[in-house]
Amino acid sequence: xxxxxxxxxxxxxxxxxxxxxxxxxxxxxxxxxxxxxxxxxxxxxxxxxxxxxxxxxxxxxxxxxxxxxxxxxxxxxxxxxxxxxxxxxxxxxxxxxxxxxxxxxxxxxxxxxxxxxxxxxxxxxxxxxxxxxxxxxxxxxxxxxxxxxxxxxxxxxxxxxxxxxxxxxxxxxxxxxxxxxxxxxxxxxxxxxxxxxxxxxxxxxxxxxxxxxxxxxxxxxxxxxxxxxxxxxxxxxxxxxxxxxxxxxxxxxxxxxxxxxxxxxxxxxxxxxxxxxxxxxxxxxxxxxxxxxxxxxxxxxxxxxxxxxxxxxxxxxxxxxxxxxxxxxxxxxxxxxxxxxxxxxxxxxxxxxxxxxxxxxxxxxxxxxxxxxxxxxxxxxxxxxxxxxxxxxxxxxxxxxxxxxxxxxxxxxxxxxxxxxxxxxxxxxxxxxxxxxxxxxxxxxxxxxxxxxxxxxxxxxxxxxxxxxxxxxxxxxxxxxxxxxxxxxxxxxxxxxxxxxxxxxxxxxxxxxxxxxxxxxxxxx
Numbered sequence: 001x002x003x004x005x006x007x008x009x010x011x012x013x014x015x016x017x018x019x020x021x022x023x024x025x026x027x028x029x030x031x032x033x034x035x036x037x038x039x040x041x042x043x044x045x046x047x048x049x050x051x052x053x054x055x056x057x058x059x060x061x062x063x064x065x066x067x068x069x070x071x072x073x074x075x076x077x078x079x080x081x082x083x084x085x086x087x088x089x090x091x092x093x094x095x096x097x098x099x100x101x102x103x104x105x106x107x108x109x110x111x112x113x114x115x116x117x118x119x120x121x122x123x124x125x126x127x128x129x130x131x132x133x134x135x136x137x138x139x140x141x142x143x144x145x146x147x148x149x150x151x152x153x154x155x156x157x158x159x160x161x162x163x164x165x166x167x168x169x170x171x172x173x174x175x176x177x178x179x180x181x182x183x184x185x186x187x188x189x190x191x192x193x194x195x196x197x198x199x200x201x202x203x204x205x206x207x208x209x210x211x212x213x214x215x216x217x218x219x220x221x222x223x224x225x226x227x228x229x230x231x232x233x234x235x236x237x238x239x240x241x242x243x244x245x246x247x248x249x250x251x252x253x254x255x256x257x258x259x260x261x262x263x264x265x266x267x268x269x270x271x272x273x274x275x276x277x278x279x280x281x282x283x284x285x286x287x288x289x290x291x292x293x294x295x296x297x298x299x300x301x302x303x304x305x306x307x308x309x310x311x312x313x314x315x316x317x318x319x320x321x322x323x324x325x326x327x328x329x330x331x332x333x334x335x336x337x338x339x340x341x342x343x344x345x346x347x348x349x350x351x352x353x354x355x356x357x358x359x360x361x362x363x364x365x366x367x368x369x370x371x372x373x374x375x376x377x378x379x380x381x382x383x384x385x386x387x388x389x390x391x392x393x394x395x396x397x398x399x400x401x402x403x404x405x406x407x408x409x410x411x412x413x414x415x416x417x418x419x420x421x422x423x424x425x426x427x428x429x430x431x432x433x434x435x436x437x438x439x440x441x442x443x444x445x446x447x448x449x450x451x452x453x454x455x456x457x458x459x460x461x462x463x464x465x466x467x468x469x470x471x472x473x474x475x476x477x478x479x480x481x482x483x484x485x486x487x488x489x490x491x492x493x494x495x496x497x498x499x500x501x502x503x504x505x506x507x508x509x510x511x512x513x514x515x516x517x518x519x520x521x522x523x524x525x
Contacts, residue, residue: 037083037106040190044089045182051088051097058082058103060134065127069151073128081106082134083191087183091175094167096146100180102187103130103140111197112474113188115141115180117207120151120353123172124180139196141184145176152352154360162364169361173393174217177210181221198478202470204228204458205421208412212395212429215410219403224477225410226470229458231421232429233333233396235389238357239382240333241420242370243324244346246378249371251319253312258302260342262309263292263317267338275520276508280462281454283505285337285416286424292317320346323424326379333382334424341419341456351420361389398432400447409476410447413466413486413499415455423451430502440503449502450486464488464497485522498522 037057044050060079067073082105089098101124114136116129123145133140147156147168159165185196201211201222208230214221231237248254255263271288272278282288292314299306320342323335336345345351350370359368362385373381390396403410414423430449434440454463465488466472472483485498495515500506500522512519 039085040187042087042183042190043186045179048089048091048098048179051090052086053088054086056084056086058084063128063131065131068127076128076131076135079131079135080108085187085191087187089179089183091167091171096167096171098143098146098171098176098179100141100143100176100183101126101130102184102191103134104188104191105134105137105139108137109139109192110137111194112138113141113184113196113199114138114202115143115177115184117142117177117201117203117210118145119206121147121154121172121356122149122151122206123147123176123210124149139184139188139191141180143176143180145171147172152356154356155366157360158364158366164361164364169392174213177214178218178221181214181218198223198474200224200226200470200473200477202226202473204230206231208232209234209393209395211410213393215400215403215408216395216397219400219406219408222408224473225408226412226473227410228413228469229415229418229421229423230395230412230426232394233390233425234393235385235396236333236382236394237421237425238354239362239378239385240324240422241345241351241354242358242373242378243333244320244336244342245350245371246324246373246375247316247319248346249373250375251312251316253310253316255313255316256302256307257343258300258307259309259313260317260346262298262300263295263314264339264342266290266292266295267321271338275453275506276510277514277519279454279514281416282337282339283416283453284451285339286334286427288338290338292321323422324378324382325375326382327376332379334422334428337416337418337422337424339454340417340422344419353420357385361385396429396432398429398436400433400437404437404446408446409473411450411469411473411476411483411486412448413450413452413455413469415452415457415459415461415463415465417454417461417463418457420457427451427502444482444501448483450499451502451505452488452499453497453506460491462490464490464495464499466499487517 037055039053039055042053060081062075062077063079064075065073082103085102087100114133116125124142130140130142189195199222203211208227211225211227212230215225267290270290271282275283295309296311296314298309321335324332355370358370414426434443455461455465459465466486467489475481488499489496496517498517503525504522505525506520507523
């Protein structure tokens with residue numbers, strides 16, 4: 001069924017994966033309605049008012065981008081000339097100024113629309129992902145939600161009086177992505193004098209959360225949603241990732257990087273062979289039973305010295321792996337997966353996304369010292385975050401009935417070694433959806449989750465990440481071809497795997513090159 005919806009692609013905390021359509025049957029390109037680039041009339045979304053509409057012609061060719069705090073995007077070549085129309089919105093007396101950019105190729109438009117979304121506390125990306133969408137034949141869309149494009153700045157969440165800035169929080173959480181969908185389709189239709197034929201969402205990290213928000217709250221916005229490494233259950237995740245520093249501060253034990261690395265490598269070695277091959281990858285860290293106490297007394301080489309793993313070191317790592325608990329020892333959330341890097345969540349200053357969340361949103365005190373949180377205070381903050389913000393930004397509703405009825409398709413992959421957003425949250429959400437909607441087979445009819453063994457946050461790590469997940473989504477939406485697997489490879493193409501749809505797992509066939517995808521099969525777990 002063809003519907004007229006939109007797609008917003010979002011960058012992870014590090015960098016957005018290039019959007020490449022290499023295996024997708026393209027619809028016949030439609031030339032732009034005019035070779036000129038000028039502003040078009042735009043209808044304001046309900047509750048919003050148009051402040052301005054501006055147009056700028058972009059020459060295309062080879063496009064370069066400035067370095068961000070997380071990445072240095074590579075130049076994109078052979079970009080067609082395009083028209084970038086920027087619409088600025090505001091809402092009543094909120095005093096906000098929300099920019100929505102729509103990038104429209106002057107040649108080769110496929111009839112599809114794609115949007116580019118956010119990373120950390122930045123709602124969108126006006127750089128490489130938007131240009132990549134244009135190169136791939138989409139009209140591209142992104143929004144800043146009226147907040148700074150500075151990734152980790154959360155000062156906007158509070159007013160000058162120190163109160164929560166509810167309009168901006170609403171923009172960032174849910175409203176602006178939906179409005180970008182509405183505006184993007186409107187501008188595209190007026191520019192080309194032709195409706196969008198298919199619309200998709202493609203995001204990772206914050207962008208993954210935004211994709212789930214759209215499927216849950218605005219199920220008619222997108223034909224297909226690609227939402228990877230999603231920060232679902234944001235109100236829990238954004239506090240839970242403070243747990244490693246709380247443990248170290250409260251236990252007054254600070255393992256060295258060398259000790260953390262030794263314990264990580266020991267866990268990988270202990271659980272590596274579960275998939276039938278030894279390759280330095282733990283396929284299901286949540287089922288790895290390695291006990292860090294087995295390394296107590298082991299001597300570790302560390303910067304020219306020799307240190308000994310202590311019982312206190314092992315206890316800290318056990319707590320980090322087990323995940324946060326309340327003051328009664330009851331589990332609150334998933335821990336860091338065994339096999340993942342410790343350095344960012346266990347950094348001396350704490351994970352900045354979590355620190356900013358607690359300071360600006362939960363405590364509403366920019367100078368609040370998260371390093372002083374006791375175990376009981378941590379549990380109180382966790383509960384407060386869920387109580388006040390789950391309905392605002394949580395994306396935790398397992399009822400996707402409206403999305404399914406609308407014909408929407410959802411694909412997600414998560415790295416088993418995700419060091420920023422532990423995959424346990426996404427796995428829990430998927431199980432909640434299965435309970436709500438009739439079990440894994442019925443859910444797989446419209447929502448498929450793929451676990452990428454050894455992959456870190458959005459990409460990287462020792463494992464293989466999907467090479468064309470967006471293409472698989474387009475095939476599913478437009479041709480009814482549900483992905484039985486997602487082809488994946490590491491960065492240098494020396495390792496290939498076919499990722500299996502949850503709850504299936506990848507297993508080595510017992511023969512063949514372990515670096516080749518053909519040496520593995522999908523098996524029932």
